Amino acid sequence: MxxxxxxxxxxxxxxxxxxxxxxxxxxxxxxxxxxxxxxxxxxxxxxxxxxxxxxxxxxxxxxxxxxxxxxxxxxxxxxxxxxxxxxSVYKEVDPVDSIGTMIGKIFNGINEGLQDTIKILDEEAVEKAIKAIISTKRIYVYASGGSAVVATDIEHRFMRFGISVRAYSDPHLQIASATLLEPGDVVIAVSHTGSNRDILDAVKMANNNQITTIAITSYMRSPLSQLASIALHGMGREITYRSEAMASRLIHLAIVDVLYIGSLLRQQDKIIENMNKVRKAIAKRKM
Structure with missing residues (x-):
């Protein structure tokens, strides 16, 4: 490490x-x-x-x-x-907890996960990721399962910058996409454990094409962290009665927010112009 x-x-x-x-x-x-x-x-x-x-x-x-x-x-x-x-130690949700207690524990867990992430998120790695994003014309996002929600959010957000962004959750499409990557492209791989074999295969293929790969994961020493050019770690404190990566998914979305705002601030004129075009186009669709 x-x-x-x-x-x-x-x-x-x-x-x-x-x-x-x-x-x-x-x-x-x-x-x-x-x-x-x-x-x-x-x-x-x-x-x-x-x-x-x-x-x-x-x-x-x-x-x-x-x-x-x-x-x-x-x-x-x-x-x-x-x-x-x-x-220091997160309290588990208990079957006998009242609704109010349950709500408090879940929200406190998310808040603590965010605070933990502030402590371990590498600022230099964030800066490198932002530079890679604002320098590219094409972003490909690979994820599966619960992390696919994060990938979709990345696609939705960054396409407003005028960047071509495609998110793939199907492993066959991930490999096909990684095979056809070109110099200057950027891959963002999202995985809670960082051990998903399909994601790892796609990132290896991207590395073979000498592409900048950005990992968003919960584990510093995961295989994905070791493979990626840039690794961003977010720590969600998972608790009983919740799906494995629920808290981590919210933490990863917060990391996406950091990349989004950081990219926006570094190319305000160009990006805001593109965002305004999108807003005007969407506005025409509203009653």
Missing amino acids: ERIENTLTSCLPRIRSGFNDLTKTEQKTATYILENPSEVIHMTITELAEAAQNAEATVFRLCKKLGFSGYQELKIALAGDLYSPLE
């Missing part, structure tokens, strides 16, 4: 985002940190290793894998998480 500069307030989000890519022993330590964050900031590396029933070397490897220089830096970042207004 590449070193992330904003270390002071991004420990817990990083653990959640990279959890599935940790080894079993590393997951034991990570789980202990997630469940006992206020205790961990006062522990030595030896005490944490003993509490998690692991070796000190395992704790150190976990720190390095998360992007920290060592255990002390992890604790500094953890303290930054704990002393923010956010809760």
Whole structure:
């Protein structure tokens, strides 16, 4: 994992985002940190290793894998998480919850996911993605399942800029599209897990054509993150009684908003002119 500069307030989000890519022993330590964050900031590396029933070397490897220089830096970042207004551990929706409680938990989960994403979203990667978008004439978006909603949103939004945008959720069309990519094209691949085989195949094909590929995913160390030219990560705290990627889908839509507004601000005159043309055309269709 590449070193992330904003270390002071991004420990817990990083653990959640990279959890599935940790080894079993590393997951034991990570789980202990997630469940006992206020205790961990006062522990030595030896005490944490003993509490998690692991070796000190395992704790150190976990720190390095998360992007920290060592255990002390992890604790500094953890303290930054704990002393923010956010809760450290998200409360699950329970069958006996009232409607009001359920609403509160779901909305708080979405809000916390957005706050987590602010902490782990790489500003340099966002800048590169925006530059790629405003420099291209054609964007192709690949996604499937729940992420297809995000792909459709990208298509709907960015076509208003005067850019040719096509979203594909069918794996055969994704491969066909990736095969025919030309220099200067941009591919945006959206996947919650970053492990969808069809998406990965399409991105590999795009890379073979030397195309800029942008990944929007929830896991920093996912195969998609490793494949893409630019990786943007959003962390949604998934909870019981919800589809796997519901919260993450909303977080990914927020990342799309960032790309949309960022692109708009960098080419205001050209883009606003195109958007006004679209608005006038649509207005004629209204009663």
